Amino acid sequence: MKSNDADTKRKESTAESRVQGNQPRPARAGLGSYEGIMTLQRLAGNRAVAQLMNAAQTADAPIQRQSGLNSLGAISLDLAGGDVAKADVIRRMIDKYGPIKVRSAAIDLPDAFASLERAEMTMQFLEQPGAGPELAAVAQRLAGAADDRYLKLLKLMLDAKAAAGSMDLDAARLEIVCALADEIGENKGHLQYVVLSVVRSDDLEATAKKLDRVKTFNFNEKLEQKVDSEAKKFADWNLKDKLFAIDKEESEQKKKAFDDQREAASQVPKVKKEKSEFKKGQLLGEEQQKRAKPKQDEIALDAEKKRQDAKGPEYELALDERKGKYAQYYQAVGFHPQADAALAMASNWFDQALKIMDIVMLGKDGETLAFKSGLSIDKLIGLRNKFAPGQIAQLLQQLKIAGLTPFMEYPIYTAFLKALLAQVPWAPLQDLAKYVGKFHAYCEDPAATGHFVTLVQGYSVKEIVNLLEAAPPYKTPDVNKMSLLVALSAKADSASTLLAALNLCERAEWDAARVLAEQGAWPDGAKAAELELAIEGRMMANIDKDDQFARWIKNLAVLAEKGYHTITYGNVVTLGGKMLTKEVLCTVSGNGLNESFVVHGHPGAGKAQVGSPNASDIHLKPSGGYNVNTRLKREQIPVVIWNGIGDARRKELTKQ
Numbered sequence: 001m002k003s004n005d006a007d008t009k010r011k012e013s014t015a016e017s018r019v020q021g022n023q024p025r026p027a028r029a030g031l032g033s034y035e036g037i038m039t040l041q042r043l044a045g046n047r048a049v050a051q052l053m054n055a056a057q058t059a060d061a062p063i064q065r066q067s068g069l070n071s072l073g074a075i076s077l078d079l080a081g082g083d084v085a086k087a088d089v090i091r092r093m094i095d096k097y098g099p100i101k102v103r104s105a106a107i108d109l110p111d112a113f114a115s116l117e118r119a120e121m122t123m124q125f126l127e128q129p130g131a132g133p134e135l136a137a138v139a140q141r142l143a144g145a146a147d148d149r150y151l152k153l154l155k156l157m158l159d160a161k162a163a164a165g166s167m168d169l170d171a172a173r174l175e176i177v178c179a180l181a182d183e184i185g186e187n188k189g190h191l192q193y194v195v196l197s198v199v200r201s202d203d204l205e206a207t208a209k210k211l212d213r214v215k216t217f218n219f220n221e222k223l224e225q226k227v228d229s230e231a232k233k234f235a236d237w238n239l240k241d242k243l244f245a246i247d248k249e250e251s252e253q254k255k256k257a258f259d260d261q262r263e264a265a266s267q268v269p270k271v272k273k274e275k276s277e278f279k280k281g282q283l284l285g286e287e288q289q290k291r292a293k294p295k296q297d298e299i300a301l302d303a304e305k306k307r308q309d310a311k312g313p314e315y316e317l318a319l320d321e322r323k324g325k326y327a328q329y330y331q332a333v334g335f336h337p338q339a340d341a342a343l344a345m346a347s348n349w350f351d352q353a354l355k356i357m358d359i360v361m362l363g364k365d366g367e368t369l370a371f372k373s374g375l376s377i378d379k380l381i382g383l384r385n386k387f388a389p390g391q392i393a394q395l396l397q398q399l400k401i402a403g404l405t406p407f408m409e410y411p412i413y414t415a416f417l418k419a420l421l422a423q424v425p426w427a428p429l430q431d432l433a434k435y436v437g438k439f440h441a442y443c444e445d446p447a448a449t450g451h452f453v454t455l456v457q458g459y460s461v462k463e464i465v466n467l468l469e470a471a472p473p474y475k476t477p478d479v480n481k482m483s484l485l486v487a488l489s490a491k492a493d494s495a496s497t498l499l500a501a502l503n504l505c506e507r508a509e510w511d512a513a514r515v516l517a518e519q520g521a522w523p524d525g526a527k528a529a530e531l532e533l534a535i536e537g538r539m540m541a542n543i544d545k546d547d548q549f550a551r552w553i554k555n556l557a558v559l560a561e562k563g564y565h566t567i568t569y570g571n572v573v574t575l576g577g578k579m580l581t582k583e584v585l586c587t588v589s590g591n592g593l594n595e596s597f598v599v600h601g602h603p604g605a606g607k608a609q610v611g612s613p614n615a616s617d618i619h620l621k622p623s624g625g626y627n628v629n630t631r632l633k634r635e636q637i638p639v640v641i642w643n644g645i646g647d648a649r650r651k652e653l654t655k656q
Helices: 002-022 024-030 034-044 046-056 070-079 084-097 099-108 116-126 133-143 147-164 171-179 188-199 204-217 221-260 262-266 269-273 277-311 313-332 339-345 350-360 364-371 377-386 389-408 411-421 426-442 446-456 461-470 480-489 495-507 512-519 528-536 549-561 639-654
Strands: 566-575 581-589 595-601 619-621
Touching: 070 084, 070 099, 084 099, 084 116, 099 116, 099 133, 116 133, 116 147, 133 147, 133 171, 147 171, 147 188, 171 188, 171 204, 188 204, 204 221, 204 313, 221 262, 221 277, 221 313, 262 269, 262 277, 269 277, 277 313, 313 339, 313 350, 339 350, 339 364, 350 364, 350 377, 350 389, 364 389, 377 389, 377 411, 389 411, 389 426, 411 426, 411 446, 426 446, 426 461, 446 461, 446 480, 461 480, 461 495, 480 495, 480 512, 495 512, 495 528, 495 549, 549 566, 549 619, 549 639, 566 639, 581 639, 595 639
Parallel strands: none
Antiparallel strands: 566 581, 581 595, 595 619
């Protein structure tokens, strides 16, 4: 078998020599023609063609390529080791890049031609300055079958070579760089840092470990060192806490072990027989200690083991876990410049710091809201708990910081804003920011929220506030004012009309229940005059003059002022009796009312006093005579009635 192989090799060698010897120059030229390649293939075989092509080609005299030549397919098949699919890839690459470059690449990087895509990546890479098959081999080994990864590593190698400049960046150093490809990404600063680290390194293993640590922190050595320091502080604090707990547990268990021996120790004869209480106590303690010692020694050993664990593996675990949390935090916020500020604000509570950073990362307004608005962390967290970052961005855009912060004053205000956000346009919400405190009683009531949504469709927020202030209270909590306004809103043609009506209801001393009872008879969409007229017509109803004289006079004065009723004042007359009394009869008429009351005066009398309650200045009574005790003092007489009595009558009433 060996003899046959040797004979074959001699024949091929002889054929090659014959071709090269007989036609040294034409053979070189013949490789560029169909006839030449076919002749050589026929005489010497594919291997000889490949070897001769290698010897014949130079950069300044490339072999002319002929499209469609069967011989190129044969050469490709030979370079592919008989793999037909691979041979087709090689043939296509030869057609594009020439046989010399492709042959060299196919020999050095056989796996690079497993697919057309990978072969194209490889050939393009080898065309670049500084590229070589040894670098492509590293990329191929690290990437495996993943073409995307392979292409990424090839590009990274070229970028790394450029970053290294004249400095040596061999395959071993490039491999470290490539291992960090995902962390480096497209960041030129990261690439520069990694490249400089490896080219300046005298200990690649140590450098690789260092880079593996700092990659977690965005290749920021200072940040990595800071985290290491902070994590150590935490681990030390955690250790101190654990050691304290271990010491406490050990002490308690030892005491229990000692106390558990008291009964047995007290039965020892020498203890029982001892007459001296002092010495007996001493002997008892010694006996307890002796009996408890084995258990206490066991407890001490167990405690010492716990201490060693706390100082050893548990300490390292706490350290690593804390570093991991720092890493997760910084990565989650993209190593934002304000990450440390948020962490400090949150007292190193990562969950809270992340919520602060959700606001900060919204941009300039978010950063200002978090750090320059003077808001406490609780208010910021409250905002983040209620709204997603995108919603907060919307709020900042529409309400601005000045319009958002009032809603953050109390959690119920934030909840109120959230409930309204999808139902109320931005303009009313902007106005609501100025008055949100006026709605404190309504923020947690879903029904009141719905009422606000209804009201804001017809009224401005300022108008709603004015109406709320004018609305009479229920005897139950004020939250019902909102429902009252919704019920009344259909009765008035505008907020100003309804406001005037409510003010009149207030002067009539109607509570919410009375207003609701009366409004059923009011016309819908009424103008101010007709709505007031409807109220005026009911103001004197259900008021007993004798029992509720003060209210009767008060409402009468309102109606007289508005011209709904007329008061006619009579002449001053003197009444007979033991006390000098002068009286004016006042007749009330208009709009169906026929009533009267009197004005009394006691000439020479001062103000009422104990023992003489009737000796008062001018006052009103529901009816004339001495036997009516119900009266309104001078200071209780409404202005319109006082003025109606007139100066002349007032003087006559008090004239002796």
